[in-house]
Amino acid sequence: MRGRLKGCFLLGLMVLLTVSGFFFTPYPPNEMDIPGRLEAPSSRHWLGTDNYGRDIFSRIIIGGRPALAAGAFAVCIGLTLGTLWGAAAGYYRGWLEEVLMRMADGLYSLPSVLMALLAVTLLGPGQASILVAVSLANIPIFARLTRSLFLSLREREFILAARAMGSTNRRIIFRHILPNCLSTLLVQASTSFAAAILAEASLSYLGLGTQPPAASWGRMLKEAQSFAGLAPWAAIFPGLAIALTVLGFNRLGDNLGDRLGVKKE
């Protein structure tokens, strides 16, 4: 019970912090203060300052945006398109399934890092490329999951009954089968959200995502690596922000899975 609360607490805290950044940050996140550079955490700068004297706490608040945006995009687009994709394959079967699933397998085998490198080549470095990459990477994940759920559900008696009563295919898919997939998809959604945050951070670390002077957790770590010896806090706190947020989403997924009785692979 306590673990359950903790997971949601963490998540709530990080989301609240990020959202509050739209209204307020302790310091302007891009304001440089050269005399006050590389300051250790203190009552003035809670998490210290970086090599330009920028307040790390403020930058962490702002840096949550690209991370949460990546998660939201990955889940919204991956869930919507992937579910439709998998539902079509798992319900109609036949050559359609064969073609759709081959394509999904092809996409699936390109890990999001390679996908992102490709997206950056096409669109240039920036947040947009990352969003495209994490969204694309999640479509086959949801497609494969939905298909496997459909394959077993479509043979069940209540579907047979619905069909016998003259329900259209569309009605069977959206009203009868899909609602039964919801809990499993929800658990996957929170896992995907966590994975997308990690992917965004890695890609920003590689310099492919958020561009300076804007802040993102991965980007902050990339910059901090060069002066980690002088200011270890600059290399510690952004990573902690990533880990805590991801932990929150993973816990949420586990708790949802336990509560809804979803068997996870």
Next chain:
Amino acid sequence: MYWLKKLGAMLATLLLVSALTFTALYFLPGDPALLILGTEAEPGELALVRAQLGLDKPMAVQYWHWLSGVLRGDFGRSLTFSRGYSVARLVVSALPVTIPLAAAAIFFSLLLAIPLGALAASRPGGRLDSLVLTLSQTGLSIPAFWLGILAIQFIAVELGWLPPGGMPKWRADPGGAALSLLLPALVLALPRGAILTRIVRAAMQEALGQDYIRTARGKGLSEWTVISRHALKNALVTVSTVAGIQLIQLLAGALVVEQVFSLPGLGRLILSAVLLRDLPLVQGGIFAGAALIMALNFLLDSTYPLIDPRIRGVA
């Protein structure tokens, strides 16, 4: 039959991936000829270079040209690395970094996951079990590259136990090369090991609930024999079927960790190609990355029948 079928599926997927990347890069704005000759070039010269590179042909012809080159081991030439370097050579020179790194990380993650997972499953709900669960949940939430940055700072720089990055050539200094891969491999192994621990634990729990375990206990075998010989063997079959995607993720993570530790591997190669817009190298590098992943997957798929004789006849 089983292997042939898997091999066929792998080649088909690889073909699809290559067509996908090729199509994507084909529609990219920008002119490689302009990149080679510079903006001062005469239109006539540009046309000549375009014709040399085959850029004036339709897309399908260009793709065929590229694909038939690949079949002969010719991936084209890099546009940015000192002219004349073939993409194949650059990619091949990166593999002795990436493959040992990934292999070592896989080894370490299994070394972590199998004993911990088995131990946790042997007393479900116990103190050790909940400790392992908490640790693995935390471990899988930590980004490997962050762990890498911290490891370089605290283990390599301050304690000086291991090299902080870079890597000597294998031929010049094999010991040093192996040593410089140790820290990156450990960093890479930790998050994956955390996930694998959960997988091993779940599989072990299922295996320990089976009738044959009761039989084994009933005939008076020691708990150690029951767990290691009867349960673990069966659990590993389940583990090997779901571990594939984790290993793919590990390989993807390797590409990032190479950057953290400045290792001259495939990830760094593709990254620099992307940032310099060296399209032949991007295409070849991504193809090699995908091929590596497929090969790993194939290797894993082909071990199932070895572990589990029941699969040999089917599939």
